[in-house]
Amino acid sequence: MTSHSYVSELFSLEGRVAVVTGGSSGIGRAIAGALARAGASVVVVARKESELAATVAELAADGCRTAWVSADLSTRDGVRAAAQQAAEVFGEPDILVNSAGINLRPPMGELGEDVWDATMAVNLEAPYLLGQRFGPGMAERGFGRIIHITSQQAHRAFVQSGAYGVSKGALESLARSQAEAWSPYGVTCNTLVPGFVMTPLNARLSADPEKVAALAARTMVGRNGLAEDFAGAAVFLAGRASGYVTGQAIFVDGGLSVH
Ligand SMILES: NC(=O)c1ccc[n+]([C@@H]2O[C@H](COP(=O)([O-])OP(=O)(O)OC[C@H]3O[C@@H](n4cnc5c(N)ncnc54)[C@H](OP(=O)(O)O)[C@@H]3O)[C@@H](O)[C@H]2O)c1
Secondary structure, eight states: OOHHHHHHHHHOOTTOEEEEETTTSHHHHHHHHHHHHTTOEEEEEESOHHHHHHHHHHHHHTTOOEEEEEOOTTSHHHHHHHHHHHHHHHSSOSEEEEOOOOOOOOOGGGOOHHHHHHHHIIIIIHHHHHHHHHHHHHHHHTOEEEEEEOOGGGTSOOSSOHHHHHHHHHHHHHHHHHHHHHGGGTEEEEEEEEOSBOSGGGHHHHTOHHHHHHHHHHSSSSSOBOGGGGHHHHHHHHSGGGTTOOSOEEEESTTGGGO
């Protein structure tokens, strides 16, 4: 066996179908690209058509099999429609990545029900509904991978965690509940936990060089995260190699959480 075929047997996603929410930007876009380049057929889901189309065009130029579905994941009907449309492109997914997320950050005392509801809808309820839609089918077929993107704020407060931290803490619990239900049937459910990653979500914080440097100093690696840092971990969690890894929160944060 050559080293190439050994690595391929462990990590190739050839023949797999993936749905990546938030796949048009930041961490989700990097993960969609990684899964597609590893061989999966990937459907990216988000709202803005121009960014979805640009993502798919970039991947198609690399020879990847990709498509996009524009949907608003902040409503139950929107999630249901997105799931249906996504499954119609390449078939029912083997891999579901929930990266779509919002962080509205009002001070706790001013956190109203609107922000609470919007945050829970996109960050927690959409992943739950998509899991309910796709998880049982994965279990029936004997293979599945559910990957949620949570946050260090699932573990500690950080810059007005408010509703966001609560949603991410619950998302880690959701992964464990899903893992408990479906792991016996070949469906692993895990979370990737970013630290501070330079993406559009953090545009305001990223524009302050002093804060960026201070955050970088809190990591062990000595820099803040890049979306591309999630590629390897996502391919690992999506593939055969991670079959005995389930219910876990895997930190991809340059050591921030343990420093
Ligand atoms: N960046 C960080 O430092 C960091 C740290 C910890 C955790 N995270 C988590 O990592 C994930 C990705 O974040 P990111 O930094 O990559 O953010 P990003 O670049 O802002 O990407 C967010 C994605 O979610 C989509 N989205 C947002 N609301 C949506 C809705 N209602 N319906 C459908 N799609 C929606 C966006 O597309 P549209 O706007 O076009 O809909 C976009 O594709 C999030 O869950 C975030 O909480 C990020």
